Amino acid sequence: MPSAAIVQRYWHTIRHLRPVQLYGRVLFRMARPAPECGPPPPLRAPQAPWITPPARAPRLLSPTRMCILHRTHDIAGAAAWSSRDVPRLWLYNLHYFDELAVPADAERAAWHQAFVARWIAENPPAAGPGWEPYPTSLRIVNWVKWARAGNTMPMHFAESLAIQARWLSRRMEHHLLANHLFVNAKALVVAGLFFDGDEAARWRARGLAVIARELPEQVHADGGHFEGSPMYHALMLEDLLDLCNLAATTPGVIAAATVDQWRATAVRMASWLRAMSHPDGEISFFNDAAFGVAPLPAALDAYAAALGIAPHDTPLSDSGYVRAVRGRAVLLADLAPVGPDYQPGHAHADTLSFELSLGSQRVIVNSGTSTYDVGAQREHERSTAAHSTVTIDDADSSEVWGGFRVARRARATQLARQDDAAGFALRGMHDGYHRLPSQPTHEREWRLQADRLVVTDRCLRARHAVARFHLHPSVTPGDDGALRCPDGTTVRWQVRGGTAVLRPSTWHPGFNTSTATQCLEVTLDGAELEVAFAW
Numbered sequence: 001m002p003s004a005a006i007v008q009r010y011w012h013t014i015r016h017l018r019p020v021q022l023y024g025r026v027l028f029r030m031a032r033p034a035p036e037c038g039p040p041p042p043l044r045a046p047q048a049p050w051i052t053p054p055a056r057a058p059r060l061l062s063p064t065r066m067c068i069l070h071r072t073h074d075i076a077g078a079a080a081w082s083s084r085d086v087p088r089l090w091l092y093n094l095h096y097f098d099e100l101a102v103p104a105d106a107e108r109a110a111w112h113q114a115f116v117a118r119w120i121a122e123n124p125p126a127a128g129p130g131w132e133p134y135p136t137s138l139r140i141v142n143w144v145k146w147a148r149a150g151n152t153m154p155m156h157f158a159e160s161l162a163i164q165a166r167w168l169s170r171r172m173e174h175h176l177l178a179n180h181l182f183v184n185a186k187a188l189v190v191a192g193l194f195f196d197g198d199e200a201a202r203w204r205a206r207g208l209a210v211i212a213r214e215l216p217e218q219v220h221a222d223g224g225h226f227e228g229s230p231m232y233h234a235l236m237l238e239d240l241l242d243l244c245n246l247a248a249t250t251p252g253v254i255a256a257a258t259v260d261q262w263r264a265t266a267v268r269m270a271s272w273l274r275a276m277s278h279p280d281g282e283i284s285f286f287n288d289a290a291f292g293v294a295p296l297p298a299a300l301d302a303y304a305a306a307l308g309i310a311p312h313d314t315p316l317s318d319s320g321y322v323r324a325v326r327g328r329a330v331l332l333a334d335l336a337p338v339g340p341d342y343q344p345g346h347a348h349a350d351t352l353s354f355e356l357s358l359g360s361q362r363v364i365v366n367s368g369t370s371t372y373d374v375g376a377q378r379e380h381e382r383s384t385a386a387h388s389t390v391t392i393d394d395a396d397s398s399e400v401w402g403g404f405r406v407a408r409r410a411r412a413t414q415l416a417r418q419d420d421a422a423g424f425a426l427r428g429m430h431d432g433y434h435r436l437p438s439q440p441t442h443e444r445e446w447r448l449q450a451d452r453l454v455v456t457d458r459c460l461r462a463r464h465a466v467a468r469f470h471l472h473p474s475v476t477p478g479d480d481g482a483l484r485c486p487d488g489t490t491v492r493w494q495v496r497g498g499t500a501v502l503r504p505s506t507w508h509p510g511f512n513t514s515t516a517t518q519c520l521e522v523t524l525d526g527a528e529l530e531v532a533f534a535w
Helices: 003-014 019-030 078-082 088-096 106-122 133-148 155-169 178-194 198-218 230-249 256-275 297-306 376-382
Strands: 060-062 065-068 071-074 321-326 329-334 354-358 361-365 390-392 412-420 423-430 441-449 452-460 465-471 482-484 490-496 498-507 515-524 528-534
Touching: 060 106, 065 088, 078 088, 078 106, 088 133, 106 133, 106 155, 133 155, 133 178, 133 230, 155 178, 155 198, 178 198, 178 230, 198 256, 230 256, 230 297, 256 297, 321 412, 321 423, 321 441, 329 423, 329 441, 390 441, 390 452, 452 465, 465 498, 465 528, 490 498, 498 528, 515 528
Parallel strands: none
Antiparallel strands: 060 065, 065 071, 321 329, 329 354, 354 361, 361 465, 390 465, 412 423, 423 441, 441 452, 452 528, 465 515, 482 490, 490 528, 498 515
16 A cells, blocks of 8 residues: 555544543553552442343353353463463453353352462463453453352452452553443442442442443434444443442442433343344344354343343434334344444444344345454455445445554435335435545435335446345355245345346354355446345
8 A cells, every 4th residue: 555545544543533542542551550459448248139140151161271252272371361372352351251150050160269260370460461451341340240149259359359440440441432441430330339448439439430421422312332333232231231230239329310320221222232133133243243242132131121121112313223124024224323433443344234134034144243353354344345235446435444443434324214104215325435536425225115125226426336235144045036045935136237146255143253155246237226135
């Protein structure tokens, strides 16, 4: 890439950052406070029962072998905690301690005790990747939830937990903001409720101040998290439910008005997650999203219900996503921003993409997320071509780069919407390709009825445009122009204004997973393309 283009890309990435992200990054790297290793504050005795949160799938296969994100590695020896032989995301997950949320028999309970003790012995304060703020935050919460579930926490466990909370209170990720900062704040509140006394009150106050500021900003009025990832949305919903849960065990410590705000926000977030999930019970794939990271939507619904929080069916609005249902057809369409301007790290170039289910069968999908490692695979999975939308002049609709960066980004606009007895119709456009020499515009219209979906794309001033419709791996394309689903449903497609071909593709339902599938790829003959799917 020419140097001028590199400078331009950096400029269009950096110019959206908030000042705190710039000077905060410098301060974060320069300031390395010494850990405080004094005795912990006294533990606070719970006054009300703890509600069991959603369980996690087992990760420990033995005391020295761990399966995380579909990859298994040996974790014997102190070097395993900072090994360079495993991906960074796998290593972070090792330090999260999600394993403690696995239902435990006597053997696994002993593994859990030994696992925590090993971490304390082999990870001295402030040393190694496990002491970075994000894994520290998740670990604090998981240890506290494990203790609240009735497990014995020896004094040296509590001492380590207090050292971690002290460290985190001076290492919050203001330079990143968004979900990282919220998770930091949650951990301080959790620690501040688990311990008692003045020091715990200071942690709690600091976390509460951040949450009070961040929660209204990060959650749209329709309940959607502003990063636009159903996976991270589900994780933040679990965070909020955990806060409500812990606050209920210590009544009167958190102001009633604050808890009421958390509960009201959780209602909206649970409602949004329900709307953005497919009939098969799993999340949709927009931006960074994969199965097996967050609890299932049904598990979060059950957790919320146990806390007296009831989601309800609600129309999506300012988050930018649209759900339409006709008969057994469910359409999810993306007219959303790529994320908050100052932190689009989990964004994909997926504007005007969509997913379609018929009953419990996914038919048209986006490709998903299998890796956070910077490289060709990450670049492809974030690209426009990996999503069921249109690529113009071989460019991405938003300039995604560097694993978690976005330079110039698409802005979507809803142009028209109809939702009545005659059917559902939605029309939108985006300006992401205006940066190209001919300043092309992509406009898309969906028309959904109980037995068909018609997608019309208009690509003005485009030299070359390709619409892609990625198929779910269980959908089998035939030579007769039909797509056959396992439940016997046949979907027939017709093209007007383009040349269609089926090409091999891949679907990534989880990290480190890849499943072969097919993609219906249609090259536009002119400015307008119509692709109809009938079942």
